[in-house]
Amino acid sequence: FDNFKGVGRPATPAEVKAWDIDVRPDFKGLPKGSGSVDQGQELFEAKCASCHGTFGESNEVFTPLVGGTTKDDMKTGRVKGLSSGELPQRTTFTKVATISTVFDYIQRAMPWTAPKSLKPDEVYAILAYMLNLSEMVPADFVLSDKNIAEVQKLLPNRNGMTTDHGMWPGAPAKKGGIGNGGVPDTANKACMKNCKQEVQIGSTLPEYARTAHGELAEQNRSFGPVRGTRTLGPEAA
Amino acid sequence: FDNFKGVGRPATPAEVKAWDIDVRPDFKGLPKGSGSVDQGQELFEAKCASCHGTFGESNEVFTPLVGGTTKDDMKTGRVKGLSSGELPQRTTFTKVATISTVFDYIQRAMPWTAPKSLKPDEVYAILAYMLNLSEMVPADFVLSDKNIAEVQKLLPNRNGMTTDHGMWPGAPAKKGGIGNGGVPDTANKACMKNCKQEVQIGSTLPEYARTAHGELAEQNRSFGPVRGTRTLGPEAA
Amino acid sequence: GAALTAPLAARASEGDANILQNPAWTTSLGQPVAARPYGMPSQYESQLLRRESPGLARVGGASVSFAPLQGLFGIITPSGLHFERHHQGWHDIDPSKHRLMVNGSDDSLLKKAKVYTLDELMRLPSASRIHFIECGANTGLEWGNVAVPTVQYTHGMLSCSEFTGVPLKYLLDDCGVDYKKARYVLAEGADGSSMTRTIPMEMVESGEVMVAYGQNGEMLRPENGYPLRLVVPGVQGVSWVKWLRRIEVGDQPYATKDEAVHYIDLLPNGLHRQYSSVQEAKSVITTPSGGQTLLDHGFYNVSGLAWSGRGKIKQVDVSFDGGINWQTARLEGPIQNKALTRFNINWVWDGKPAILQSRAMDETGYVQPTYGQLRKVRGTKSIYHNNAIQSWKIIESGEVSNVQVL
């Protein structure tokens, strides 16, 4: 069949505009606009702080947005705490390598209970405030579609990503793709007999974890080949 | 695996006795006992007539138990109405070829709301009454495990069954099985082009049948490639 | 009509309001995970239910509810919409009190009669297989003439599930059955009717017959025999004894009520066929089908189901002109033994009247018969095993209705 007669219709320009709001790493899709750190602080306190904390530091509702990045990381474009193991937790800015990602996500999804309620200028302002909290821009900074590409060059983890792995299909990077062409990390063998000398136990279930998921006896059928182990209450082992 | 260690246990004789109540055409499994037409009538009126009618003739709850058989059928063992087309409806006794079937079924399943409540003597009595209603035995008849094989010889449709068909697997009758060895009735061909001259419509949906199943518009999704046809109400075609 | 197609078209020159204004679900926070620890279909799916056919049975406890095939996809029947056929109602049996007994019509037919609990049965080697189940009376209302309007009522005593259980042969082996002598198996249920049917030992020996506890990943539903039912692939549903509590091996068939008074096929010569069991190859188009109306001319995916009690489906052909010309449909794979097979075929409806048919062929080479061919042998009063080619007529208005082509 060369066409599906009667199925679908062209999208109008207004329709595409209404839904095509994504912003790519090369800033394709970025709306025009601007906003200052000050404006952003006001907006953030009003619309974001209740969940993310006044300084984007809260762990209450979600992992913190900011923190864990250093001036040095901004130079190298690699968050050092990720390899040194000193990072207490991975905040958004310790991970993100593309500033477009944060703009795009706030614009499409935040605030959580009122997604898509922000105007472009508001998104710029809020992002400016978050960049200031991350010590990437000064307090009098005005972020806009004109200068966001400059900010990208300061992102602490901008060089922190690799696509050199086997979990993206298609050609390897050297042949125009972005992965390694599908080569897996490990090469276990299907050994069948006397495959090793001894069994090395790396970890066993901690006692608190055994009971942290409620009464396991009640998470299995009360008939069948096994019973759920009684983990709570007087009968528990 | 030659055994399933730890699984299952021998059934006790009492257990087998409690559940093995089936009665076969050769009367294997038939309990000892007896009952008269008179006793049967009393029991039937008390326990069966509300659903099946005093004479087993009711069509209210289920198709009638008795009726439609003739003295002549009893001689031939073939209910003539089945081939002549004169039978208004097929009652139990117009069809059944094995009296064991009726005994077995009443014993296991009737009365409908109190299955397995009848003692063997009661089943004999009720069956005696039903045989009398069918004019197979006289009013003073006492049915028992001793004479039931004689009654079998009078069943109006006792010669009315065939297993000469392809819908039972295994060897054909001539090689020890009971079917024809799996030969189907029809042999259509997968003709693809110009397979016939014209389309002969044998039957179309009667108007009353179109609306007898409720509003068809409400028996389909309200989206998708089609809608249920509106068959009732003002908008119906 | 224009009213029906309105939602398809842009509502204003600017575009569709459903796009230009974000809907509520795009601008708000939704419900949390596990809001429904056991989920249910959307509220917008409430029109697809299992339904009785009015006047078919007098009491609901000995009746049928039909699966809404007109709205189903693929081959797995949602367990909540699986067709029902009960003879004395359904119960929700306590599995801790349920037992399975295996005994012989005669002690000489096995080494020992045994009793199994669910705890024990579920320890045995299990198999999981996808099979269709069709009532022998499916399409039985249509032997004489067109009688019901939709595929739910013409073909809805049909479902297909992934069953998990123990091959019955393992239990018979465990009891030391003498297969030379014991050529028949009686299966008995634990409901009020204690439904009994004779099963051919050949099918048990093949390993296909299972004592199933699982259906579509979970335990059987109560309406389908919880906690145990017999699965007899390819054979009519009445043999798939529900609430299974006893298996007896015997040297003769049992002529139980539902194989001596019902599920017997009346022939024109007045004889009834007894022990008719296998469901022969059959198919039906489910979209579009009777009681539906096409919204528009143009492209359609015509979709349906094919199955055979004798093995795999090999080919399904579809006709749009009442059986004069045929085209081979796509089969969705993998095509499995005694399972529903979904077929699809492209079609452009030009708005003219059409008669749609499908015709299944199974791996034995058997081709589904026409009404003319089938009635020539079986007449019109057989009740059971009607596997004739189904026809749906489409008229200019788009309305689809049930017709029979000879």
Next chain:
Amino acid sequence: GAALTAPLAARASEGDANILQNPAWTTSLGQPVAARPYGMPSQYESQLLRRESPGLARVGGASVSFAPLQGLFGIITPSGLHFERHHQGWHDIDPSKHRLMVNGSDDSLLKKAKVYTLDELMRLPSASRIHFIECGANTGLEWGNVAVPTVQYTHGMLSCSEFTGVPLKYLLDDCGVDYKKARYVLAEGADGSSMTRTIPMEMVESGEVMVAYGQNGEMLRPENGYPLRLVVPGVQGVSWVKWLRRIEVGDQPYATKDEAVHYIDLLPNGLHRQYSSVQEAKSVITTPSGGQTLLDHGFYNVSGLAWSGRGKIKQVDVSFDGGINWQTARLEGPIQNKALTRFNINWVWDGKPAILQSRAMDETGYVQPTYGQLRKVRGTKSIYHNNAIQSWKIIESGEVSNVQVL
């Protein structure tokens, strides 16, 4: 223990009271057909539910509920128990108001952007296929050490369904996409998060990626994306965008939040792997499994699931001694591309401690790695894509618990 096995044994010399006295369901009339026009599981199945792992997520709208794999059979996940992962909660979307738009990051990438209604999409050629879906974070809690007690929490972000829908390629063809230039697809949802993910065009071109509306015979459940979701076989669940409303073709990947901040795999060198998508071969024994206790010594059917994002499962081996010796398990067929595969193996438990493991091999020859092998490359902070061999330790009491063998 004796208390546990009591129901297995005859209660008196005469026999089991459950046999000697007929139970109530055998001596009474049950409920009528269609008592429940849409059926539900037995009341005795109420312990198998999808559940959250306490402390895993702070809010239910951006959390996970796990499927109770410890009690499931075969490969089809009952839709009511399908695992959930939402980022901004779930909605029950009105399908008559839902639209799917296809556009380009650039007008030059396609001939025309189009809008489709459900009425229209469901007219297109459809395919039905069984596929697993696994969250990239499945087993993620266990990267560093044993953290959770049961297979529901270790592996329960895993389900498998028969999906029906339109191959996405047909829609892209219909819009005249320039496949030379457009090598990436952005899929976008209609929920609050408007979830977006980049999909490789290679997978779309293969015909495997589908815009699905059907799941296990009926429409998708609301929690799983009703009325449309993308099906990306073999790829982690987050790419299977739910409540799908837009498809954009582009010449670059999009680095959306859930592929630039989450679903990125931290390596020991501090780099994160981006666009890791394919789920590599993996398996787990579900019966017996952590948090269960064996009732008795003797015969057991050991049962589990295997799957691979790279194709079919070829072989599953099981060890009872912590990986020193292995035996090949039975695979329940048909074995399908990027679908769960159920395996079973016989075992007689002699009452001594044992460590059970399963090891999957897929059609590419890839063998599921040990924890030791995997950590050597990926360290312990990867969060995503933990496909290491799972071990269950059984002690004398019959209690099974979660351990890691290197």
